[in-house]
Amino acid sequence: MFEFRPILNALLRAKSGAILLLLQIAITTAIVSNAAFIINERMNYLEQETGLPEQDLFRVTTMAFGSDIDLAKQIELDETLLRNMSGVIDAVHINAVPLSGGGSGGSYSILPQGQVSTTVNASYFLADSHALNTLGVELIAGRNFDETEMIVSTDDSATAKVALMTQAMHDEMFPDGNGLGKIIYRDSSPVKVIGIIKLMKGPWLKDQRRDRSLIFPQVRPRTFQKFVIRTEPNERAAVMARIEDALLTEYPHRVVTSVIGLDELKARYVAEDTLMVRMLMVLITVLVLITALGIFGLTLFNINKRLKQIGTRRALGARKSAIIRYFLVENALICSVGVAVGSFGAIGVGNKLMALYSVPALSTSYVVTTSLLVIVMSLLAVIGPAKRAADISPSIATRSI
Incomplete structure (x- = not known):
């Protein structure tokens, strides 16, 4: 039903693009899993209950001379x-x-x-x-x-x-x-x-x-x-x-050296952690966008290379849904392998971070969640180009070769 053999044959004939996309998905999965885990740990740290009415407290320091x-x-x-x-x-x-x-x-x-x-x-x-x-x-x-x-x-x-x-x-x-x-x-x-x-x-x-x-x-x-x-x-x-x-x-005969709210004192103290959270959020966003654009671009590239194949299938009576399904399955195969490789990489990176920086062990739930999100994102990224391929006229496709 899903025509795995022709899809695999097509991927083997254009290995470089598929391998680059696979590696991109793997790297995204590994980095996003650990980044999301660190963000959650840092957010729990930043938002921990202190038992103090921070908004109503302030410190004043004086020096007498x-x-x-x-x-x-x-x-x-x-x-x-x-x-x-x-x-x-x-x-x-x-x-x-x-x-x-x-x-x-x-x-x-x-x-x-x-x-x-x-x-x-x-x-x-x-x-x-x-x-x-x-x-x-x-x-x-x-x-x-x-x-x-x-x-x-x-x-x-x-x-x-x-x-x-x-x-x-x-x-x-x-x-x-x-x-x-x-x-x-x-x-x-x-x-x-x-x-x-x-x-x-x-x-x-x-x-x-x-x-x-x-x-x-x-x-x-x-x-x-x-x-x-x-x-x-x-x-x-x-x-x-x-x-x-x-x-x-x-x-x-003294100097009032500082008057500052407790919440501001705390913000200064945790400034590095706050910056880390923001940077990791930006990193995740950029990685996901780049990966989505990579999937979108590779699919468009494959469509342009396969105009004759698509036109022939359309001329033989293939429905638009079959063309869309073809590219979705092709992308899902690449993404699945990339996610599997990235999951092992995520665990390896997590263990390394734990050894070097004493961070907690990476929870497998973050790896699973990230993998599912990457798969969903990749399928959404390929829908637009796949619909474009399904709209190709058989006659235009055959004349363009």
Whole structure:
């Protein structure tokens, strides 16, 4: 019914074009499969839930140069000022900002240093009891800090004795779910877990610490200070516009070095990944278009070479549908072989990427989906030229030779 033998004979007489198209389809299948998989992985990464009201948060940094400043007292004054500003829900002095790509971290274990136990790497934040409300995160178990637990010291060796822990970190350190009230250790310093935070991404979204964070009731006064401010919905821009003047009025011998929204900080941090996604999308589009144009062009070329064959078949009573079917089957044969070769190539490229760049293993569903889409695309690309061949008049075709 599908006349495989004459189709194969015709392809064997014009091998170069068929082989080039086959290779093009194979390369497209291999690259698009892996590119689509990477795009999906990156999109999941870019769109991951952070647990933070990003649109309502912003960071402000200051650097004091006055010789008369009491840094610890000034931090209290600044926090009070920021919290009392119109449109502000809460504000907190903090050592690091979530989603910013910069912060502090350490290793924490169930037992003191030197003893074998579960150890987890995590980021940590130093802030007071306003941290939870400012960051907009939910405490699902335990309690917040109280004033007696606060440590204000310029000594880096001074450490708080209690901490709030994210649920992801808790579940990893205490898989049986009984971590609240337990003691963990940073080196040999004991820390009691007094509260569990439902979800709060840390400064880094790209490594294993993204869900593992601790908040300690501690402030380290420095000439360079960071504050995070949470505003009422739709009030952030107005508050950001007033913040510098307000801080300089409170204490003029300093510089407000940066005022930036948390969503913009995150966008800067993930800019490379966003660019990669866009570039891969462009690559996929260009490859698919080039492949479609290649199929379209090869089919037109074959039609021009086979005018006599087409005219003869039409003169012998072949229907237009038979001519269209002939080119569809011919293209399907080339495409099927190309897709099969490309599928093996896709798996090979995926394994290589996994070995070199530690990306996840390519899912076979992407290979199957890409293969089906390439086949559909190739059939759609050949329909136009095939219809053109079916409309050739037998008399014109025979006279043109």
